[in-house]
Amino acid sequence: QKEVEQNSGPLSVPEGAIASLNCTYSDRGSQSFFWYRQYSGKSPELIMSIYSNGDKEDGRFTAQLNKASQYVSLLIRDSQPSDSATYLCAVLSNQFYFGTGTSLTVIP
Amino acid sequence: DTEVTQTPKHLVMGMTNKKSLKCEQHMGHRAMYWYKQKAKKPPELMFVYSYEKLSINESVPSRFSPECPNSSLLNLHLHALQPEDSALYLCASSQERSGGSSYNSPLHFGNGTRLTVT
Numbered sequence: 001q002k003e004v005e006q007n008s009g010p011l012s013v014p015e016g017a018i019a020s021l022n023c024t025y026s027d028r029g030s031q032s033f034f035w036y037r038q039y040s041g042k043s044p045e046l047i048m049s050i051y052s053n054g055d056k057e058d059g060r061f062t063a064q065l066n067k068a069s070q071y072v073s074l075l076i077r078d079s080q081p082s083d084s085a086t087y088l089c090a091v092l093s094n095q096f097y098f099g100t101g102t103s104l105t106v107i108p
Numbered sequence: 109d110t111e112v113t114q115t116p117k118h119l120v121m122g123m124t125n126k127k128s129l130k131c132e133q134h135m136g137h138r139a140m141y142w143y144k145q146k147a148k149k150p151p152e153l154m155f156v157y158s159y160e161k162l163s164i165n166e167s168v169p170s171r172f173s174p175e176c177p178n179s180s181l182l183n184l185h186l187h188a189l190q191p192e193d194s195a196l197y198l199c200a201s202s203q204e205r206s207g208g209s210s211y212n213s214p215l216h217f218g219n220g221t222r223l224t225v226t
Binding site: 031032034036041042043044045046049051088090092095096098099100101 | 149212
């Protein structure tokens with residue numbers, strides 16, 4: 001069983017829509033959860049951190065964490081073509097574990 | 109602008125060459141990491157240094173040799189690489205290695221070095 005699982009996509013949404021990215025993890029002891037955005041050929045960029053159950057909002061981004069269900073998600077509101085990238089979910093337990101990433105395309 | 113700086117940005121080397129990748133951070137972080145990333149794959153952990161000591165080596169071949177001269181610098185020495193070692197090499201830092209007191213510290217990545225082995 002993989003430590004962190006994401007739907008690989010590709011996920012396509014029209015401009016202005018909400019993009020929903022999902023991630024599940026296997027280690028119940030995990031404490032910290034991160035979302036990274038990675039443009040093609042570039043390095044991962046941290047966009048959200050979440051540590052407790054519930055929602056955390058930062059601009060157009062909302063991270064949601066449900067530790068009972070071992071589930072973390074990222075919502076991108078008012079999606080823009082510039083949001084087109086691969087989104088990596090990362091979970092910190094005894095070390096950082098990355099999901100395989102979800103490729104998002106926002107269609108103008 | 110990234111606070112973790114990697115040089116060079118691009119590197120092409122032959123299989124008999126010796127080269128080094130360099131990484132520098134000025135965020136006061138005490139953990140530094142090397143990751144390897146192939147196209148359309150997530151970053152793959154290679155090494156972790158915590159307080160300048162090697163704490164994790166993910167069974168990386170000996171043709172990759174890490175070095176941490178001080179808390180701000182991390183090097184990766186390369187020798188006799190294979191074409192399959194061509195990848196994006198990412199340096200990252202965090203306040204503490206996972207499992208330490210700063211359990212909520214994220215990874216901060218540098219811009220990476222695109223390595224091509226011919």
